[in-house]
Every structure is written in C-alpha cells, then in structure tokens.
Amino acid sequence: xxxxxxxxxxxxxxxxxxxxxxxxxxxxxxxxTETVRLQPGGGAVNxxxxxxxMGLPAALFARVGCDxxxxxxxxxxxxxxxxxxxxxxxxxxxxxxTFVGVHPGxxxxxxxxxxxxxxxxxxxxxxxxLVSADYLLYQDLFVxxxxxxxxxxxxxxxxxxGAATLLDECWGLGxxxxxxxxxxxxxxxxxxxLDDMRGLYPGSEPCEIAARLHEAGAGTVxxxxxxxxxxxxxxxxxxxxxxxxxxxxxxxxxxxCWNAGFIAGLMQDLxxxxxxxxxxxxxAFCIEAVGGSVGVPPLAEVQERARRR
Numbered sequence: 001x002x003x004x005x006x007x008x009x010x011x012x013x014x015x016x017x018x019x020x021x022x023x024x025x026x027x028x029x030x031x032x033t034e035t036v037r038l039q040p041g042g043g044a045v046n047x048x049x050x051x052x053x054m055g056l057p058a059a060l061f062a063r064v065g066c067d068x069x070x071x072x073x074x075x076x077x078x079x080x081x082x083x084x085x086x087x088x089x090x091x092x093x094x095x096x097x098t099f100v101g102v103h104p105g106x107x108x109x110x111x112x113x114x115x116x117x118x119x120x121x122x123x124x125x126x127x128x129x130l131v132s133a134d135y136l137l138y139q140d141l142f143v144x145x146x147x148x149x150x151x152x153x154x155x156x157x158x159x160x161x162g163a164a165t166l167l168d169e170c171w172g173l174g175x176x177x178x179x180x181x182x183x184x185x186x187x188x189x190x191x192x193x194l195d196d197m198r199g200l201y202p203g204s205e206p207c208e209i210a211a212r213l214h215e216a217g218a219g220t221v222x223x224x225x226x227x228x229x230x231x232x233x234x235x236x237x238x239x240x241x242x243x244x245x246x247x248x249x250x251x252x253x254x255x256x257c258w259n260a261g262f263i264a265g266l267m268q269d270l271x272x273x274x275x276x277x278x279x280x281x282x283x284a285f286c287i288e289a290v291g292g293s294v295g296v297p298p299l300a301e302v303q304e305r306a307r308r309r
Contacts, residue, residue, distance in 0.1 A: 002267045003057045005130055007154070008044025008139030009117045009170075010062035010077075010087065012069045012095055015039070015252065015290055017102025022109075039291050040076045041098060042117075043170055044139040046253040046292035050260035050282060052081035054299040056267060059083035061130050063120040069095035080293075088124040090116045106248040106287065114143075121146040122154070131158040135263055136165050139256070141180065143172035148179055155186035164188045164266065168259055175200050185217030189272070191259055194225045206231040207238045220272045222262070222279075224255050229280060234272050241276045244309060246284040253292025258283040260293075261302055281306040 016036040023029050040049065044060055051058035060082050064070040066089050073095060077084050093116035101109045117140075130136070136158040138151055155165045166189040169175065177200040184190065190213055197209045204212070210221040210233035221233040229242040261282025265275025281302045289295030296302070 002134035003059065004048075004051055004135045004137065004263055004267075005059050005061060005086070005133035006044040006048040006137050006139055007061045007125075007130065008137075009042035009096060009143050010040065010045050010060065010064050010073060011042035011098050011112075011117075012073045013039055013041030013098050013100050013252075013292065015100040015102055015250070017250075017290075018104045019101040020104060022101070035290070037290060038072070039294070040073045040080070041100075041253070041292045042096065042140070043143075043168060043256050044137070045077065045082075046256035047137060047139055047260045047263075048082045049077070049080045049293040050253075050257045050286070050296040051263065053293060053296040054260065054264055054282075054302060056264055056299065057083070059086055059133070061086040061125055063088045063090050063093070063116040063124050065089070065093045065095040065116050066091050067095050069097060086126060086129065088120070090119065090124075093119055100252060102250050102252070102290065106251045108250070108252055117143055119146055120144050122150050127154065127157070130154065131161055131163060133158070133163050135266065136163045137259065137263065138165070138167050139259070140172065141167060141169035141183070142175050143170045145173060152183050152186050155183065159186060159188070166191065166259070166263065168192065168255070169196060171196050171199075181216040184213055188219040189222070190218045190220070191222045191224060191262065193255060194223050197223065206240075207233070210238060222272070222276065224258060226254075230258070230276060232273055232276050239273060241273075241280060244280045244284040244305065246287050248287050250290040251287050252290075254283045254287050257286035257293055257296055260296070264299060264302065277306040277309060278302055280309075
C-alpha cells in the first residue's frame with residue numbers, strides 16, 4: 001500500500017468549551033466550561049491521524065520534548081495507528097501545547113506554547129527515510145522557523161526519488177510571501193487557506209491567488225475556503241467545489257482532515273478534482289466532532305459521503 005509521510009508540528013491539545021469569553025483579572029477571574037479533552041494535535045498530527053483512521057498508512061516526522069506531555073502525545077498517536085518512529089525527542093525543549101477554546105458555533109481561539117516546534121531542524125530527521133514515501137506532505141509552513149529555510153531541499157529530494165510532494169501552511173508565526181513562493185517549484189500540490197493567502201495577496205480572489213502560485217512554480221493548487229468549499233486549479237482550469245452539509249460542532253482540524261481526504265483520493269488514483277470530493281467529505285466528518293480528527297471514520301464511509309454530494 002502507498003505510504004504518506006507527514007512532516008510538521010506535533011502538539012498536545014487541550015480542547016475546552018463551550019467558552020463565550022475569557023477570564024479578566026479581578027473582574028472575571030474564572031470561567032467554567034462543560035468539557036475538556038486532551039489529545040494529540042497540530043497540522044501534521046491531525047492529517048496523519050485522519051489517514052490512519054481511514055485505514056491508510058501514515059508516518060509522522062516531528063519534534064517533541066522529553067516530558068510527560070511528550071509521552072502522552074506519542075502514546076496517543078500509537079493508539080491511533082500512526083507510525084511515530086520518525087519523531088525526535090528533544091532534551092531541554094517542552095512538548096508544544098495549545099489550549100483550544102471552543103466557542104458556541106464551533107469557532108476556536110488558541111493559546112499556544114510552541115516549544116520544540118521552534119527548534120525542529122534537518123538534523124533531527126532521518127532524511128533518507130523521510131523522502132522515501134509515495135507522498136510527502138510538508139504540513140505546517142510558517143510554524144517551523146528552523147526548518148522552513150531548508151524545506152525546498154527536502155521537497156526537491158523527495159520529488160527526485162519519485163514522491164508526490166504536497167504543501168500546506170499555518171498562520172503560525174506569520175505568513176511570509178517570499179518563503180512561500182520560494183517553495184512553489186518543488187510542490188506538486190499546494191493547499192493553502194484563503195484567509196491566510198489574502199494576508200499575502202491583499203484584495204485577491206481565489207482564482208487570482210491560484211494564478212500567483214502557479215506563476216511561482218506550483219503544480220495543482222487548491223485554495224481552501226472553509227464553509228464555501230474550495231477552489232481547485234489545474235493547468236489553468238479553475239473549478240469551485242462546495243463544502244458538504246455538516247452539523248458544525250468544532251472546526252478544529254477541518255483543513256488538516258481535508259488534506260487527508262484529498263491525499264486518500266490521490267492514493268486511489270483519482271485526479272485532483274475527484275480527490276477534492278473526498279477532502280470535503282473528510283472535513284465534514286471532522287467538524288461534526290470535538291477534536292482535530294476524532295470524527296473521521298474508515299475510508300469506505302468517507303467515500304460513501306463523497307458519493308452522496
């Protein structure tokens with residue numbers, strides 16, 4: 001079976017909600033929520049877990065601390081069926097942590113401690129193994145400052161060895177247009193967020209953003225637009241694909257699970273337009289449960305939901 005390697009951030013998430021406001025010192029020092037859930041999170045983790053939940057082989061390449069959170073995070077990933085042998089344990093760094101405030105209606109806010117994500121670099125990775133996949137996803141551009149400058153070399157080597165390369169980004173430390181455009185020639189598929197891209201290309205419509213990325217050297221471009229679905233651009237042809245109906249509980253990980261569904265489609269030899277339907281179906285399952293990927297079912301159910309579009 002074809003294999004997917006997910007390179008990016010690994011975070012222990014604490015999801016708590018519903019929360020309609022945050023505490024204020026001396027005025028409202030405490031707010032209460034109904035639930036809290038600890039689970040592995042972060043872009044690469046969510047995508048890898050969603051792939052594993054669909055029954056597809058996925059390996060994670062990331063960096064976590066030698067602490068209790070790191071122990072719990074890795075054990076959680078093993079239980080999900082994700083290969084974590086490529087994850088580096090870092091002495092002196094804390095495991096990345098995010099408090100996720102889940103608001104009524106499914107919107108989220110974050111309090112994040114980057115920890116080991118700030119120091120992940122090529123020396124932490126078994127590069128020979130990393131690039132020996134059928135698909136290599138660099139999931140978290142703009143969040144890995146010690147790795148972003150070398151990402152082009154990694155993607156180029158993966159392509160040289162026959163892997164299909166994919167890139168997603170996260171607002172993270174702040175999008176940087178030169179960094180993004182410098183990586184485009186090494187990407188077979190680019191799957192950014194419309195909101196983030198409008199920060200880099202102010203006033204641009206999705207088709208215009210896709211054209212800019214193609215001009216920089218990208219292959220297939222998919223601009224993810226949340227509740228409005230996504231825009232797929234292949235060889236100059238732009239098609240907008242609507243999101244699937246879903247009862248929104250928590251939008252955490254929706255874009256990451258979209259990536260997993262899209263990659264699952266590519267693994268079934270679908271073209272980009274057909275694979276997009278699987279991406280939308282996987283995202284719909286995701287947002288109907290609290291957490292980054294816990295709602296994703298086996299691949300057959302994702303395929304069936306995509307067929308019911």
